[in-house]
Amino acid sequence: MPEKTAARMGRPPLTERRKAETRLEVARVAVDLFLAKGVADTTAEEIAEAAGISARTLWRYFPTKESFVTPMLTGGIEHTAERLRSWRRDQDAADLVDLLCPPNQHATDDLKTVRSLIRLTRTEPGLRAVWLEAHRDAEPAFARALADRAGLAEPDLAVTVQAAMINVALRVAVEHFAFHAEVKSSVYQAAMREALLTAVRGFPG
Template identity: 40%
Template sequence: MELPPTPPMSLRERKKAQTRRTIQEEALRLFLSQGYEATTVEQIATAAGVSSMTFFRYFPTKESVVESDDYDPLIVRLIEQRPTEEDPLTALHRALGEGLAVVYATEREALLVRTRLILRTPALRARLWENQHSTERLLADALAARLDTEPTLSVRVIAAAALAALTTALTLWVDSDGSTDLPALVDQAFLTLLGQ
């Protein structure tokens, strides 16, 4: 499965994306080897071959190096591309399924590490609600945009329920240490929401 088309990046944008990816990869490697709390921004910057100042240009905090990803814009694009005749929950289910298939195929281990860190590190877990609230708003706005309307209460409830289903599936996946199939767990969670 391929990502929806995006505009081509300039050389400068590609270099910036590579630097960002390198910082995040080195951070995850260090968090795994020596623990989140024991790892400093300076250590991450050194491992990535950048200065601390460069680190902070890409990530405002140490927490953000774990929390930051490109998944929300991908999901928003996929939701907006769903047929308007699909009900909102089905559109979310299919868009999340498409996006997850891409992420799971290319970044499965990084997703597992990041999700495990977020769920098991108190400093990161404390920020989870704030991040989920932002994602919920993005999902509701994307659902409303595909119907050219404002996000109603029902659309926001559907977005919140879908996000809860996704979070529950991610938690079970982490609890299994990645041995279960995440896309199948997400499908099961959505089928539960759909009453099937």
């Protein structure tokens, strides 16, 4: 399919898809090497070679060594934002959780990689900073989606708080899964659902 046709259909151009695929492959390779050697003892050249690209290309895609893992952490932001927009105004909190946690959403291999990466953030401050930055970037995207759903020109205070609650629930759920649970899609889904339901239902009366 020509790139212009793909763009008109809402798909990113082929070159952009290839860049995204390359960035994701770099992230997977980086996690594997960071686990094996540690961040400090892993070089950018090693990661580039393992990913099948040049070091120059690698540095065009990423500003720091720790940021090599960013695609593993940010890939779901726009997907989540789209689901927030699709949450109809006649649907309740449980419906929102169903939209955000569809069954069989994550492959086991990706779950293992994400779990390993989040566990690394406990001992690698640079990776912890990347993890928190990913959620900082997610929050305004979620707020914008909720504002669109509500017909607002800009996110107001209520929408901003709602976005923050969803964002924190997602982060805490992933961390709980990484540090306390076995690597199973069903376990991951259960953690996400519990965290989101806690957030959207608020405090008990």
